[in-house]
Amino acid sequence: MLTRPSIRALGVTGPAALLLLLPWLIYGSAVVQRYGMRDDYSILREAREEPGKILRVCAAMGRPLYGWLLETSVREAGDIDGLSGMRALSVVGLGLLGAAVFLLLRKEGWPTAPAALLAAFLTVMPSAQVIASWSICWPQAVALLLTVGAYALARRGFEAPPEALWRRGAWCLGGVVAMATATLIYQVSGLFYAVLLAAALVLRQDTDLRAPARWMARHLAVMGGGLGAAFVITKLSFALGLFAPSPRITFETHFLDKAAWFVTQVLPNALALNVLNATGSAPPLAFWPMVALTLTVVVLGVFVVGRRVGRAGVSTWLVGLLVLTAAAYSVSFLASERWPTYRTLYALTGVWSVYFVASLLNLGRRWPVHGPRAVTALLGIFVVVSALLAHQHSLELFAFPQGRELALLEEGARQVMPARQPRVFVLTARQSDSSAPLRYLDEFGSVSVDSEWVAKEMFRALVEERFPGERDVNRLYRFAAGPVLPEPRNYDILVDMRQQQRSRPIHLAR
Structure with a gap:
């Protein structure tokens, strides 16, 4: 006979197990196909004939761990058919990511169904589709998992009693190390930390802005500490002659122009959530309506927060959205390159996805009897459509x-x-x-x-x-x-x- 604790445990482990399997259902038919993309073919040869080259090339761009993971896996893959094994690693990573995010969301206080649906969406949005479908992208999934671990460690540290400074410091140091490791794999994957911050921030109901500001500042210090540590390690590797820096490592100098480019070329792709942009032609018909829908839902969600919590709640939401949007794209914004690929948009799209889902939940609470169930049903339809699109995109x-x-x-x-x-x-x-x-x-x-x-x-x-x-x-x-x-x-x-x-x-x- 099931007891109440066992039922509660089943309510957590069940969705987590489904989230582990979901990427296989979506991307499995694409994983087993015989194909590669551009760099896939050259690295197959380089791993065999030029040992260390892949590591050196990736390290030159500040991604030494990416190079090590990639070279090791390519050597095991061996040939074109072996590329499917690397894509399988991506799918495993996305499944673990979905389950880990769901468990963290539940710890933060998210209801089970919305937490599972949000976690599921984070594994089927366009950025995740690239990771699952391009074999050389599988280390990015590892970096995302390390970022989730960094947040969990820092969260554990901040929950420690104030008098246990050594315990708090140890957990936070672990978070910095995990964050730095993720960054040394793929810099923008470490920015996924901002998505988890957003998921916790939207649940806060502080009447004093200083409390959420202090909380966010502590977490951003861990995030920034990891990014900074990875930057120092990278510069040291160049200074010591371990690796030669790539000419592509240059910083942006025209920030106003970059900001305009971000608003017009990058942000719409994130706001479109599950709708792809297009190159060389007008975006699909659903692209701009989805951008407008996301903005409308978030604005209405902010309005509901104001009615429930007051001006402090609105300020927390808006300042948090602004700060976390900046944090989620900070590395790409500081880099001089302007290439708005979806593989660099994971954290940015994730932050706006959190606000989109949280805003829908707030709107549903305005009608206590049927609103929450109706919103959960709408979210379910949205995620199912997104999953079908992800399946179609991975193949077609x-x-x-x-x-x-x-x-x-x-x-x-x-x-x-x-x-x-x-x-x-x-x-x-x-x-x-x-x-x-x-x-x-x-x-x-x-x-x-x-x-x-x-x-x-x-x-x-x-x-x-x-x-x-x-x-x-x-x-x-x-x-x-x-x-x-x-x-x-x-x-x-x-x-x-x-x-x-x-x-x-x-x-x-x-």
């Missing part, structure tokens, strides 16, 4: 288009006859040649074989599969690639990567 914007590119090159690789040493020419594709229904930058629906180096790496990997015993497959053929088709007499095998949209449907599953 990652696995299938990239698989078609691979299949076209594979047809050319099958024509290589070593005795003849054929001349191979790959006519590189343009991004507009993508067979995907939508394209966004170098992530969703993008073309991999739009440059000579990618074509060369992909073709070599495919020929190596045909002749696994050959020590140097480069001597079996003569390779060239480019955007202009040469005279027919200059090649024996032509691979036209611009025929992707006209290519016949192919079965991509292994």
